[in-house]
Amino acid sequence: MVNTRPLSVEETNRALKAKRIRAAIWKHVTKVFIFVMLALVYAPLVYISIYSFTDSKVMGEWGNTGLDIYVSLFTEADGLELLGAARNTAIVAIASTIIAVLLGTLGAIGIFYTRNKLWKNALQFMNQIPIVNAEIVTAFSLLVLFVSILKLQTSLFTLIAGHVILALPYVVLSVLPKLEQMDPSLYEAAMDLGATQTRALFKVVIPDIMPGILSGFLLSITLSLDDFVITAFTKPANIVVMGEEEQFQTISTLIDERIKRSSVPKEIRPFTAIMFGLILLVMIGMYIKSVVDAKKERKLLKGEK
Amino acid sequence: MEEVARRQRSRFNFRASLSIPFFVFMVFFVVVPLFLIVYFSLTDDQGHFYFDNWRLIFTAGDKWKTIGLTFEIAILTTIICILIAYPIAFILSNKKFNKNKILVYFFVLPMWVNFVVRTMALRDMVNEMFENLFNFQLTAKYPVAGTVVGMVYDYLPFAILPLYNQMLKMDKNQIEAAADLGANPFIVFFKVILPMTVPGIISAATMTFMPTMSSYVVAEQMGNGKVSIIGTLIESYVNTIHDKNAASILSLVMLFIIGISLVVEKFFTKKDEDRKVGIW
Known part of the structure; x- marks a missing residue:
């Protein structure tokens, strides 16, 4: 009962x-x-x-x-070598992030507006490959493409390409949900009011999905800074800086090499x-911003009442 | 009217066409290289078709032992990661507690220091701690345990984020309803919360299992040079032995394992949208 x-x-x-x-x-x-x-x-x-x-x-x-x-x-000397490596790490992170964010944002918009179901699925499947694939397999397969097939030396170009692969899928995945949340009639309205397709894209779509693009940007930088395996496989051996050839290292490859020689620079x-x-x-900074945002939100709510 | 008709006539979908650079990049740098691996796994170093490689690879040396150890470490790491990440993600998914996601960022930000450096620091820290407490070094005495500790530390964010994303979508009212109707916390957890988060668990499992198999740096550092996993083998075939055919075969083995786990993942997630593993 x-x-x-x-x-x-x-x-x-x-x-x-x-x-x-x-x-x-x-x-x-x-x-x-x-x-x-x-x-x-x-x-x-x-x-x-x-x-x-x-x-x-x-x-x-x-x-x-x-x-x-x-x-x-x-x-x-050890310290300066480390700073040189840090500079290389930063260059690779920034360059690969810019490329990944551009390709990824356009890619996500393209995927979202593709009407052909098969084509859409194919694009999304391709995007999923580097995420699920083991990093070492991605790195090795790139090395095979560049060195064995294209007969290229590994260079800054191959290294940045490797880092773009690392980040690109995550940029797409950060932007796609924002596109889904977007009001589809806004774009149509802009077009009806006489905007060209490009203008509507830059004035309506891009501002709306900006939070997603920003997350993709941050994630891209983070993954690049944290990477070792792809860097180790695709990095150039040497690089010319101001007319002088020097060994190319990033923070991760430099430290890994020194660990192997048991001489990690202090x-x-x-x-x-x-x-x-x-x-x-x-x-x-994030904490302060969240507190300020919360205050603003509360004020807005009070104003509405 | 003319304008509308003209727009409808034009078959060219401007917005969809924006994915063309993405498509070209992915085909050239992701899809083609994978086919190259298949090609190299079936040929010898002269480019002739050669299938004996497959047999030789698995009979020479302790390959099966390595694969077994890799599974052992990967499975242990995955289970521990999920056990730790689950409560963290659950608490973080409470919007009152974690405003604007900043606590999630806090768990990801250490990645700005490269994991090679972090793993080194972890190794020295754990060893110093064990030295002081028990008079031995963890990585020297128990290399496999040391490796698991390192892997858990490095891949914890990859377990937290998919779980967190799944839990955000969870219907909190159901939990409250179950509790209000008199279910005790255990029943609420096993009957309500757990079933809602299964896709997140599976996603977190794949996100930690895969990289664990290939993370030879962690195995080398935390295993004191005594732990060898599939990633270690591939790395040595590429950089030391320069045998790309053997490395291709091992890569295909890894791809095969990944394929199986994807099928498992697909089996547990019905809707396509649940599979998104976006981090931020």
């Missing part, structure tokens, strides 16, 4: 109070849990940053405390600490 007797006022209050208490406990537990998880995720970065304040050769040993290796990052510690500082700044 189900008890259908109506609850008394006290019982209702008690039940509601218990629910509120449970909600409060849950809220605190989840907060602590997320905080602990974030702390774990950032622990290696904190660890490496702590060891940036000592000049010992390896981490795990503590030498003289001070900022000595911050100075040698900008003065010693300057990687201050370098990573600086990157970590940059990440913290971005985090603070």
Whole structure:
């Protein structure tokens, strides 16, 4: 038998109070849990940053405390090599991101407005390949194409192409949902009011899907900065900088090579600490922006009332 | 009227045509290279068709042992990643708690420091910790466990994001309704929440399983040079032995495994839209 007797006022209050208490406990537990998880995720970065304040050769040993290796990052040969690698990493990340965002945004618009079902599916399937494929297979297959078939040397071009493949599918996947959310009649309205197709595209469609393009942009940079396998397979051996030939390394390939020789430059510690500082700044910036946005939203809501 | 008729007559779909550069790029750099791998797996270094490679590859050395170990590490990593990522994604998908997704960004931002550097820092950190607590180095004494720790650390964001995306779409009212109707938290979880998130779990599993198999850098660093996975084999065939035919065969083996897991994924996700794994 189900008890259908109506609850008394006290019982209702008690039940509601218990629910509120449970909600409060849950809220605190989840907060602590997320905080602990974030702390774990950032622990290696904190660890490496702590060891940036000592000049010992390896981490795990503590030498003289001070900022000595911050100075040698900008003065010693090892440090300068690291900065050169950082410059290369940045060039590749920026170039590949620009290309990936352009191709990906246009690709997503194209896929979305394709009426032929078969063609649409084919494009989406192609987009899915690099996402599910193992990075090493992508990297190796590119190497085969460039070196064995086209008889090209690996170069900055092959490296950037590799990074575009890495990021392009994610740009498409970030933009597509925004297209689906868009009001389709806006484009038609712009056309009916006399805009050309290109103008309607730039004035109506692109502004509307901008958040998706921005996510794709950020994701693209992130994936490029984090990459090692594709870089190692498709990077050029040497590069000419200001008339002088020098070895081409990115941060990841340089560190990997030095790990193999057990001579990791200690300057990687201050370098990573600086990157970590940059990440913290971005985090603070994001947090402030979210607080400001929330305030604006509340004001808007109040205004409507 | 004329204008409308003219527009309808023109068969040229301007907006659809924008995908042409994308299409050309993908065909040239993604599809063609995959066919090249198939070609090289069936030929010898002179370009003649040669099928014995397939037999030789799998009889020479400890290939099966390596493949077995790869599966062991990949499966363990995937399970642990999902167990950790699931509650994180669940909490983050609460819009009150995670306004404007910024907490999701916080889990992804460490990737700005390259994973080779992060893995190195993790290795030194874990080793120092174990040295102080138990007087041994984790990566030296238990290389496989060390590898799994490294893989979990590196691929956790790839497990969080698909789960998070799936949970955003979850109907929160159903959970509340079940709780209000008297279901205890366990029943709510197993009967309501879990079934709604299966596509996300499958997606997260593929997103961690694949890269784990090929991540030879993590295996090398966290396994103290003693752990060899399929990725390690391919890398050594390419860079040390310079045998692209053998590397092609192993790549095809990986593609085959990926194909199987995709079929599994397809089986669990009915609608096409559920398969999107967009990160941001």
